[in-house]
Amino acid sequence: MVDEDTCREGTPNWLGVVELLGRFRHRVPILSHDLVVTDEDVPGTPRDEGDNDWGVDAALGAATRAARAATDVASAVGGSLPARLAAAAAKRLTEPLAKEGHEVRERLVTDAGPVARDAIQRVTPGVIDAVNINEVLAAIDMDALLDRIDIDRLVGRVDVGGIVSKVDVNELVQGVDVDGIVSRVDVAAVVERVDVDSLISKVNLDALLERIDIGLLLDRIDLNLLLTKIDLNELLKNVDLNALLENVDLDALLDGVDMNSLVNKLDIDSLVRNTEIGSLIAQSTSGIAGEALDVVRSQGVGLDNFLSRWANRVLRRDPIALPAGPPLLIELAPLALPSGQSDSEKAQS
Amino acid sequence: MTDISQRELGVTQQGHYAGAVSRLVAFCCDQAIATICFSIATASLTYIIVVITPDNYKLQMPPTLVTCLYLFWLFIYYSYPWSTSGKTAGMAILGLRVVQRDGSQTTLRCGVLRTLMFPLGFITFGLGFIGIITNKEHQALYDRIAKTTVVYGWDARGARLRFLARNAPPSTPDHLASQAIDSPNEPV
Numbered sequence: 001m002v003d004e005d006t007c008r009e010g011t012p013n014w015l016g017v018v019e020l021l022g023r024f025r026h027r028v029p030i031l032s033h034d035l036v037v038t039d040e041d042v043p044g045t046p047r048d049e050g051d052n053d054w055g056v057d058a059a060l061g062a063a064t065r066a067a068r069a070a071t072d073v074a075s076a077v078g079g080s081l082p083a084r085l086a087a088a089a090a091k092r093l094t095e096p097l098a099k100e101g102h103e104v105r106e107r108l109v110t111d112a113g114p115v116a117r118d119a120i121q122r123v124t125p126g127v128i129d130a131v132n133i134n135e136v137l138a139a140i141d142m143d144a145l146l147d148r149i150d151i152d153r154l155v156g157r158v159d160v161g162g163i164v165s166k167v168d169v170n171e172l173v174q175g176v177d178v179d180g181i182v183s184r185v186d187v188a189a190v191v192e193r194v195d196v197d198s199l200i201s202k203v204n205l206d207a208l209l210e211r212i213d214i215g216l217l218l219d220r221i222d223l224n225l226l227l228t229k230i231d232l233n234e235l236l237k238n239v240d241l242n243a244l245l246e247n248v249d250l251d252a253l254l255d256g257v258d259m260n261s262l263v264n265k266l267d268i269d270s271l272v273r274n275t276e277i278g279s280l281i282a283q284s285t286s287g288i289a290g291e292a293l294d295v296v297r298s299q300g301v302g303l304d305n306f307l308s309r310w311a312n313r314v315l316r317r318d319p320i321a322l323p324a325g326p327p328l329l330i331e332l333a334p335l336a337l338p339s340g341q342s343d344s345e346k347a348q349s
Numbered sequence: 350m351t352d353i354s355q356r357e358l359g360v361t362q363q364g365h366y367a368g369a370v371s372r373l374v375a376f377c378c379d380q381a382i383a384t385i386c387f388s389i390a391t392a393s394l395t396y397i398i399v400v401i402t403p404d405n406y407k408l409q410m411p412p413t414l415v416t417c418l419y420l421f422w423l424f425i426y427y428s429y430p431w432s433t434s435g436k437t438a439g440m441a442i443l444g445l446r447v448v449q450r451d452g453s454q455t456t457l458r459c460g461v462l463r464t465l466m467f468p469l470g471f472i473t474f475g476l477g478f479i480g481i482i483t484n485k486e487h488q489a490l491y492d493r494i495a496k497t498t499v500v501y502g503w504d505a506r507g508a509r510l511r512f513l514a515r516n517a518p519p520s521t522p523d524h525l526a527s528q529a530i531d532s533p534n535e536p537v
Binding site: 293296297300301303304305307308311315317322323324325326327328329330 | 362364365366367368369370371374442443444448449450451452453482483485486498500501503
């Protein structure tokens with residue numbers, strides 16, 4: 001492990017460097033080559049690794065100790081006054097040499113750049129191949145790392161609005177395979193998990209029903225289609241008509257019926273023609289005198305109308321504008337007469 | 350106009366103002382009935398008097414008295430029915446009815462006034478009857494004074510039903526079969 005105190009003082013951390021080299025010597029071919037690591041030296045076999053690399057480990061151990069001693073000595077010697085005076089004198093004396101060396105170093109940097117770049121390019125793929133990311137990540141103490149991170153500050157720096165504004169939600173949604181997601185969902189299993197009773201007990205049915213527009217709902221219902229699907233015979237078998245009729249208030253029902261309107265809608269003519277009522281009426285009321293009266297009255301009405309038409313024509317009156325009869329009788333007349341327009345009225349209209 | 354359309358016209362015009370022809374025929378019927386009744390009554394009364402009086406007694410009725418009695422009889426004959434039912438015998442035959450202008454039932458005042466004013470039609474040489482044809486409400490002079498009018502009020506509906514029944518198709522085979530079951534001895 002790297003010595004943190006050494007790092008803080010700014011002195012070379014030779015011990016850390018050596019430990020790091022020892023840890024990644026198997027991953028970096030060039031290092032393993034330089035350190036004469038054999039192909040049999042395979043990671044994952046700790047006992048063999050210890051047996052075969054004893055020389056390297058010993059050398060690294062020696063180097064570690066030497067580096068630690070050198071560090072201690074350097075820090076002790078370098079900090080003393082004589083050493084600092086000597087360093088100043090040496091700096092003065094070696095100034096020409098330093099100048100020449102500085103030129104050489106700059107030249108070396110200039111010339112060594114391409115060479116180093118070429119070397120890095122050759123080395124980098126091997127390094128990447130050799131690095132086991134999982135092992136590196138395993139070595140990282142994520143908890144300690146996360147403890148150091150100020151999450152709130154980090155989040156505060158994030159421009160959430162800017163990120164969201166850059167997101168094209170439509171494109172994002174279009175990219176989602178909803179059908180695929182739905183097809184993967186086991187609806188039956190989901191439904192089985194739902195506690196329907198509990199769910200229904202939480203529903204406020206009154207509030208729900210108040211929101212429903214029954215009229216609109218009924219408008220959308222195709223009653224004809226609905227009725228065609230209903231087996232009325234089966235339905236009526238289950239209906240207790242006697243009990244139903246006992247509960248019906250016929251008086252109130254009949255009070256609500258406009259009998260006059262109902263009677264006016266009856267086709268009395270057809271009723272008399274096609275039923276026995278006609279013959280009953282004929283048997284009960286017919287007679288030669290009655291028939292003669294009917295004829296006389298009918299003829300009288302016809303002659304009256306004929307005379308009235310001529311009178312209106314002479315007087316240039318509009319028959320429609322004339323009152324047909326007294327108001328009370330004209331208003332009550334439909335109640336006493338058969339419904340429908342007569343043939344003569346149809347002809348007149 | 351066919352017979353059927355005449356009946357339908359009669360049905361549809363119930364409650365409408367009656368025309369001159371029906372009213373004239375009704376008046377003729379009434380006059381005939383009233384005169385016949387008066388004649389019968391007079392003859393009966395004369396016969397009774399002759400029977401119950403001695404043989405040498407001769408009934409001598411002055412014409413004026415007879416006329417007054419006749420007019421009084423006519424007054425009774427017309428005013429009473431008009432005040433109560435609104436129709437005399439002749440009007441009942443023709444299916445007419447006297448009502449007030451709004452169509453309501455006539456009152457005693459209406460009936461009496463109409464009877465008293467009725468001779469105005471003759472006194473004016475028939476001009477009092479012209480209103481039956483020319484007036485919008487078919488009112489004669491006496492009708493205007495009495496505020497009455499005449500409408501069709503006959504049982505046209507019953508007449509129509511009777512007419513339809515007479516023209517009804519013959520009974521159905523099912524009906525004949527049911528008759529045969531009810532009376533198996535009778536030939537179908």
